[in-house]
Amino acid sequence: MKIGELARRSGLTAHTIRYYERIGLLPYADRDRSSQRDYDASILTWIEFLGRLKTTGMPIREMLRYAALREQGAGTEPERRAQLERHREQVRARIAELNACLLVLDTKIAGYAGAGNRIEDYDAYQRSRRNQPARTRQARAR
Amino acid sequence: MKIGELARRSGLTAHTIRYYERIGLLPYADRDRSSQRDYDASILTWIEFLGRLKTTGMPIREMLRYAALREQGAGTEPERRAQLERHREQVRARIAELNACLLVLDTKIAGYAGAGNRIEDYDAYQRSRRNQPARTRQARAR
DNA sequence: CATTGACTTAGAGCGCACTCGAACTCGTAG
DNA sequence: CTACGAGTTCGAGTGCGCTCTAAGTCAATG
Secondary structure, X not given: OOHHHHHHHHOOOHHXXXXXXXXXOOOOOOEOOOOOEOOOOOHHHHXXXXXXXXXXXXXXXXXXXXXXHHHHOOOOHHHHHHHHHHHHHXXXXXXXXXXXXXXHHHHHHHHHHHHHHHHOOOXXXXXXXXXXXXXXXXXXXX | OOHHHXXXXXXXXXXXXXXXXXHOOOOOOOEOOOOOEOOOOOHHHHHHHHHHHHHOOOOHHHHHHHHHHHHHOOOOHXXXXXXXXXXXXXXXXXXXXXXXXXXXXXHHHHHHHOOOOOHHHHHHHHHXXXXXXXXXXXXXXX
């Protein structure tokens, strides 16, 4: 598969795929006789996993560490596992932090709901249930 | 209180506080007779709330919208509430997304944990070895 | 009176993660 | 043969959110 198709299938742009290869996040791809990258479908699995790491806030320099260990292959499994475990803890902490903020947000909104009832009555209120934000990326809460 | 103390108490740097004032995230502070900012303790509540918004991923331009409504004061409550409700939905979506990634991470880690379990990383490794001498840093050519 | 240290401003610089432009080469369709 | 579209490289540009520098002012202390 060529870069255009990989772009379509991975959700990255061709520019970003080349950028990732340049910095070492994606392995150097085979070129066909006219120097065009030719990808194996298996790269999609790796790109998808990189996407998870990115979604969970792992900076590129850490992904590079992981990618380098993966390239090295044999013997690096314990270190890769350790890195993922550290990252998992960070993600858990982040979720906890977000949940805490959610409570504050709820309180604040409840405060406005009371004030709104006094001043403006409630008419814009229902909109919050129907008026979902336009699709951003993937899963939706609740 | 002067900017240094506010910095200490808020966790921001004096630089950041001035920056926030410049862009309108913090109200223009009163100056004493030698042009130094003099803060009321109440600003801490606002800074703390801004911190929550930031922690939950609200971009500055949206905080500015909220801050502007707040400056306007009376009558803007329904809009402020609506904005917070939209934001709350995004935070919930983000948490859901992180939780989904957490499952993937758990699975991956479990794969590493099992003795002699190399799963799909092994295949990917074989593939990259088969390819060119994958230069992990800058790829040049020509 | 000199020094210290906290403050002031305008504006430049930085780290991150892309994102895009320019100029070029190929392979194929008409 | 020519045009087109998809690819190639190098390197510059972008948007975000700070972060820092330079040059100067000011009040209090030794």
